[in-house]
Amino acid sequence: MRALFLHPNFPAQYRHIITALGADPKNQIVFGTKNERPEWKIPGVRKALFKPSRDPSTQTHQYVRALESAVLHGQGVFRMAEQLKAKGFVPDIICGHSGWGPTLFTKEAFPDTPLLCYFEWFYHSRGSDADFDPADPLTVDDMARIRIKNTPILVDLYSCDRGISPTYWQRSQFPSQLQSKISVLHDGVDTSYFKPDPGAKLVLPNCDLSGVEELVTYVARGMEPYRGFPEFIEAVAYIQERRPNCHVVVVGSERVCYGKSLPDGVSYKEHMLKKIPLDLSRIHFVGPLPYGQYLKVIQASDVHIYLTRPFVLSWSMIESMSTGCLIVGSDTSPVKEVITDGENGLLVDFFSPKQIADRVSEVLDHRDRMAEIRIKARQTVLERYDLAKLLPQQLQLIQEVANRS
Structure with missing residues (x-):
């Protein structure tokens, strides 16, 4: 051919x-x-x-x-x-x-x-x-x-x-x-590559989080409203207030891939960090990563937050599910095609940072009960997206x- x-x-x-x-x-x-x-x-x-x-x-x-x-x-x-x-x-x-x-x-x-x-x-x-x-x-x-x-x-x-x-x-x-x-x-999704690694600890160049007790992750090509970045940062403030031992890792570029940019060249990261006070020692912006390091992030994740407008579904959500991630995802149409709330992930109101934080805490407080959801997340990918x-x-x-x- x-x-x-x-x-x-x-x-x-x-x-x-x-x-x-x-x-x-x-x-x-x-x-x-x-x-x-x-x-x-x-x-x-x-x-x-x-x-x-x-x-x-x-x-x-x-x-x-x-x-x-x-x-x-x-x-x-x-x-x-x-x-x-x-x-x-x-x-x-x-x-x-x-x-x-x-x-x-x-x-x-x-x-x-x-x-x-x-x-x-x-x-x-x-x-x-x-x-x-x-x-x-x-x-x-x-x-x-x-x-x-x-x-x-x-x-x-x-x-x-x-x-x-x-x-x-x-x-x-x-x-x-x-x-x-x-x-x-x-x-x-290559499920033989994106697979669980029980007990995985995250160590990246210049970012050793192997000793943290709770790890929340977020992945997007750009830090932008289309992928719920402002709502995510507001949720992080609630998470940090409630959970003093929780660390957050953000994978992605400080740019806008979809939707409108802010005036005067200000990034949404700059804008949100000025607007929302955070403990910057517990949120780690690691930039875009090569596949091998990105895989380590989602394998080590305790909770993975994925938010999107009703738009193109990101590969990262299904790749994360393939590793057995516990997804806290937006209750929007592209996500609901894949995730059923309480079965293979948890769904939240896109515009409710407090609810996002509540569900993150729910996962971290009930790890044993959430184990079955992780298994079903990977099973969904094996059955439908392998x-x-x-x-x-x-x-x-x-x-x-x-x-x-």
């Missing part, structure tokens, strides 16, 4: 798939990407770089700047595709992430090649992430911009031969008339689309 994968970042959601395909010498696998990441090399996978010719113009209407960016990405991929064709590479299938634009013009570049799009999110101004926080109301400009932001995704929905979405909640956000094109198939089960299904779907089955 000759396959072309498209994503601005390498290897993104496709890491396990391209590793499996690249291991077969009969396959020719090309990954078109904007960010080369030379430290990432996968045997049997060749990178092809694309680059937008320019950034979106500052003069472009604010509603369509994201669309202009997508078109520029699509144009860059088209030019890259022309170079691949000149070297004799015509794929049997194209797999690409929809939204940023790389997949927009693949049917012009390779009109006879089927397209399998990864559909992660469809934007709404009402009823999901954008209007979730009543303290942050949308303007008319916000609503118009959000509607237009779906344009490249709608083009892909029309153009693609098949689509894939990782959760039922995420698929439910797409237009009902087009959901039949989208299969639900999660990326999968890479060993899902990867063969993903490869089969790719083969079916390539064969136009």
Whole structure:
């Protein structure tokens, strides 16, 4: 099989798939990407770089700047595709992430090649992430911009031969008339890697917490409202007040990945630490971590807090469950697809830091009673999200689309 994968970042959601395909010498696998990441090399996978010719113009209407960016990405991929064709590479299938634009013009570049799009999110101004926080109301400009932001995704929905979405909640956000094109198939978690380590103690470079009695963890790409960072920090204040021996570890970057930034370049970490007095000797901001160190954090965790708006579900929540973490998660739709309160995790009101702290204390005060919930958390992942089960299904779907089955 000759396959072309498209994503601005390498290897993104496709890491396990391209590793499996690249291991077969009969396959020719090309990954078109904007960010080369030379430290990432996968045997049997060749990178092809694309680059937008320019950034979106500052003069472009604010509603369509994201669309202009997508078109520029699509144009860059088209030019890259022309170079691949000149070297004799015509794929049997194209797999690409929809939204940023790389997949927009693949049917012009390779009109006879089927397209399998990864559909992660469809934007709404009402009823999901954008209007979730009543303290942050949308303007008319916000609503118009959000509607237009779906344009490249709608083009892909029309153009693609098949689509894939990782959760039922995420698929439910797409237009009902087009959901039949989208299969639900999660990326999968390597449960042989993300596994429990009973009695694990946390030791990181420059952070030895092997002697602490109680360890609460929080993981997110960015410290931002979309992942409940302000509510988390307020909950930490309650936790520290009640539990003098409790330490908290925060994994993630001091940036905003989703949603709005604060004015004047102030980070939400700076903002919240000025607003909420904490014992800084018992909260440890360790930054983004390589997988091996991140694994040690969640294996050593006594309670793992995961909060999210009704938005894309983070891989970290399911990875944490796979290690047997006791999740205190937000009572929001993406989390409730996976966690049933009191069965394989505990659910809390996203906007109630006090309730978050109450449930953390509940876990720490009743460790024996919570042991069964930890077991069921991992069992949920083994049954529904295990890479060993899902990867063969993903490869089969790719083969079916390539064969136009």
